Amino acid sequence: MEYKLAASSWGKEEVQAMHRIIDTGMHSMGSTVKEFEEKFASYVGTKHAVMVNSGSSANLIGFHALRLLKFKNVAHKIKVAVPAVSWSTTYFPLQQLGFQLVFVDVDLENFNMDLDMLDKVARENDLDFVCGVNLLGNPMDFDRLTSICNENNIIFVEDNCESLGAEYNGKKTGGFGLFGSFSFFFSHHLVTMEGGMVCTNDADLANYARSLRAHGWLREVDEDSDLHGLLEGVSEFEKKFRFVVPGYNLRPIEMEAAIGLEQLKKxxxxxxxxxxxxxxxxxxxxxxxxxxxxxxxxxxxxxxxxxxxxxxxxxxxxxxxxxxxxxxxxxxxxxxxxxxxxxxxxxxxxxxxxxxxxxxxxxxxxxxxxxxxxxxxxxxxxxxxxxxxxxxxx
Ligand SMILES: Cc1ncc(COP(=O)(O)O)c(C=O)c1O
Structure with a gap:
């Protein structure tokens, strides 16, 4: 007998889903990813979901989209409050994007960010935004967090990689902040081998995230997005090979989404x-x-x-x-x-x-x-x- 840190939750449905994708011969991001995104957004209760290859990547494109949309021409150093207990890739993308991290202690009862300390820190420092983390499946006190952020005129986002399905006042976590990130790595609530998601109600953020996810091009970006305006007058022939944001390649694969659809049912x-x-x-x-x-x-x-x-x-x-x-x-x-x-x-x-x-x-x-x-x-x-x-x- 043993008690390991994690155990598989796949049944035959997940394996059959993988086989179905293998049989199509088309494995890179396509219609299955889109279907999973739609069903996942509806499950979490947000308007949009953008799938990527990991929870770390979800944080990276979420923070990067935020930087391009809200802090593009900001001359000062952008300060973000983070809890001192979280996973490494809560912090690293923030560093990579040039933000300054403002560490806040956590609460000893529920291990989430100490909101009394955040309140003090927000009053005394010019914070630009807060990255809250719902730790180990536990929602933060969103009423308090929202009021601190409103009083100090700051945005908050959620690293929700550990807390799919958690609820506060009947609403799912990952849907409170400007965006919420999710992970589908082994041991997480839903497992797609590797995988992650950015959920948001903000159409601009979703469109920037879609472009950042795939090379910085426009292909998966909604037609009515301002990003298309940047290529006004450009022929369809050229458009596919023009780039609008400094993106990455963080695309998920169809197989991961197909597994995700099966896991979501459970x-x-x-x-x-x-x-x-x-x-x-x-x-x-x-x-x-x-x-x-x-x-x-x-x-x-x-x-x-x-x-x-x-x-x-x-x-x-x-x-x-x-x-x-x-x-x-x-x-x-x-x-x-x-x-x-x-x-x-x-x-x-x-x-x-x-x-x-x-x-x-x-x-x-x-x-x-x-x-x-x-x-x-x-x-x-x-x-x-x-x-x-x-x-x-x-
Ligand atoms: C709080 C938190 N953020 C981000 C991540 C990164 O997710 P992934 O392992 O899918 O890259 C994790 C991973 O467990 C996490 O716990």
Whole structure:
């Protein structure tokens, strides 16, 4: 018996979908990607969705589209608030686009950005926008975030790569900010091998994202977009080979979208299962006074189980990990810990207005276990056995 960080959620439908695409002989981005985008946008509740080859790429083209649309002729350094606990490619595209990162601590209960600190930071610094992250399937407090952003006249966007299906006031995360990004990598809620999505209600942002995704050309851009105006009078013959934005090639493939369509049909049952797994692990951990499991803010979809060690386990993570290893339980730090502690930080332009003490605590005492789209009774029994032995010998 083992308890790994992630498990496959594919059935025969996903494999058959791949075969159908192979049989067409047309594998690069086409009508299946378009169909998945439409169904995904409708599921999330946004007007537009633009699929790319990863969640990291979704962040990259989302931020880049934002830069071209909102900050094109801005002379000052563009400042973006980010939480100190998130994944590396929340931060790197921001750096690559020349933004300055303003680090904000996270809340120790739900691990999302500390909005009291954000409020203070927003008043004291000329922030241009906030990149909120719904961490591990948990929505942020969007009422509070919206009011802070409105008061300070700033935009917010969402890195929602870990939180597909999570809801706040009945509305899905990834649909609150100017755009939301999603990831379909293994271990995520929906798995398409690699893959990502940008969701938005802003037609301009969607069109810029479509052009940035594929070479900076106009081919997938809506006819009524201003971008077409840039090529007014250009013949159809030339138009296909004219470029309007400094793009990339981050296109997904048809096979990924075909798998995504099958996975999407199962999404609601996946989320139910994840919530049920969460209730079970919470019950197991609550037998001890030495764990804090991530607190749900509204309706979470539990990307993984984020746990903090406290009381007599504070500072003893390596002992617990040893016991996990003995029981074949795979665990990992909570995302990248406090991102400020990563050596790569020297390559980033950033400021830290206030100490990120909670992120330090997470860095040293955080641990993450996997949650799956299927029942985990056996894995959680293994965990319960492991913890019993661990506490007996402590
Ligand atoms: C918060 C966050 N942002 C971005 C990403 C990047 O997604 P991908 O692995 O699809 O590039 C991840 C990956 O897990 C993530 O957790």
């Amino acid at each position: 999404a609601n049952s996946f989320f139910e299962t994840r919530r049920s797994n969460f209730s079970k692990i919470k019950k197991i951990l609550s037998q001890y006074n030495d764990f804090h499991i991530q607190e749900a803010y509204e309706m979470a979809t539990w990307f993984g189980f984020g746990i903090l060690l406290k009381n007599k386990l504070e500072g003893r993570r390596s002992d617990l990990v040893k016991c996990f290893e003995k029981y074949n339980i795979e665990a990992r730090p909570l995302l990248a810990g406090n991102f400020l502690k990563n050596p790569v930080i020297e390559h980033l332009d950033y400021i830290v207005p206030y100490a990120c003490k909670n992120s330090d605590y997470i860095d040293e005492n955080g641990i993450m276990l996997g949650n799956y789209n299927r029942d985990m009774t056996n894995e959680l029994q293994l965990l319960e056995d492991c913890l019993r032995e661990f506490f007996q010998t402590l």
